[in-house]
Structures are given as C-alpha cells and as structure tokens.
Amino acid sequence: MSQFFQVHPENPQARLIKQAVEIIKAGGVIIYPTDSSYALGCHIGDKSAVERIRRLRQLDDKHNFTLVCRDLSQLGLFAKVDTGAFRLLKGHTPGPYTFILSATREVPRMLLHPKRRTIGLRVPSHPIAQALLEALGGPLMSVSLILPGEDVPMSDPHEMRQVLEHQVDLILDGGFGGLEASTVVNLVDDEPEIVRVGCGDPTPFVGGA
DSSP states (O other), X not given: OOEEEEOOSSSOOHHHHHHHHHHHHTTXXXXXXXXXXXXXXXXXXXXHHHHHHHHHHTOOTTSOOEEEOSXXXXXXXXXXXXXXXXXXXXXXXXXXXXEEXXXXXXXXXXXXXXXXXXXXXEOOOOHHXXXXXXXXXXXXXXXXXXXXXXXXXXXXXXXXXXXXXXXXXXXXXXXXXXXXXXXXXXXXXXXXXXXXXXSSOOXXXXXXX
C-alpha cells in the first residue's frame, strides 16, 4: 500500500519532501509532478526499482529512462555538453524539455541507449520536483506516468491512488497534472533534432535556431 502526501504545489512542505527522499533512498518508487506531467521516479542506479517501473509501464529494455536533474551544473556531471548545446540548455532550462546528450561515465549502464551511449536529461521547473531534487542531492531516474495502452499521462492523483497504490511506494499529490509529456530534443549531433513534440515549444530548436 503506497503512501499519499498532499504537497503544496508552490510551497512544498519540507517535512513531506524529507519523508519522500527517505522513501526514494530506501529503494522506493514514487509518483511526482513535473512541469509537463506526472512521472514515475526512483534513485539513480537502483536496479530493482527500475525493474518495478519497467513492469508497471510494460517497457522493454530499449526504452530510455530520463535523468531528472536539479540544474545545469548537475546535468553536466552526466552528459557531455559542448558550447552550442550549453547555449541551448542555458536558454531552456528549467523547463518542459528532455534533452538527449552523450553520456559521461557517471551514468549507470542500464540507463544508456544500448548502441549510442546517450542519455535523456531534463531540468524541471515544478517547485515540488525541484524541492525533491534539492533534498535528494542527486538526480532521479524517471519516466512519464503513461499506463500501458494509454496515449496521455495520468493527471488525477486520486485516480493514481486507486489504480497504482499497490505498485508504488509514494504518490506526491500536487494537484491535477498536465496531459502532455515533455518535448524531446536530440542535441548529440550538430543540428538539434526534435524527437517528440510535447508541452515544450519546439520552435527554438528548429532550423538551427
């Protein structure tokens, strides 16, 4: 049975965030809000938690997890960022984008794209996500909360509780969530490539902008 915390969406209660971090560090799987949609998250490198998320989402081993980071300096530990990519990242983080970049050795092997050694990274602006990352002191491994057979993320925390309370350890209720995942931008090559259009405006990354 999962725990269910009602967290203030703009001023998250430090006590609840601290308890959430303890659950994550103990190997828990959580549901938390981001600036795009609700997401599933767990501690970086926690293999059993990753497998639980894969089963819940019915993902194969080719589906990439995203590393959700607190800020650009933390992101820089896990990705190789050249000058052009840095300029784009600086202008659009935090925000509802996931960026695909070449991974550094800090990234656990199970998170890497099997052929290209790339990783998806994002820096969300949602106050609850930011408070979690601040208290955790490291990134969260994450995927959007889209159930098998569905096209859009779950948005109602009370429905999440009814459907998933036996499959996750904690649901952080920050109110209704968005119905679109983040926009995914590949920054590995010279020209940015839009991989998925979500709630982040893709225009700045089109045509070498």
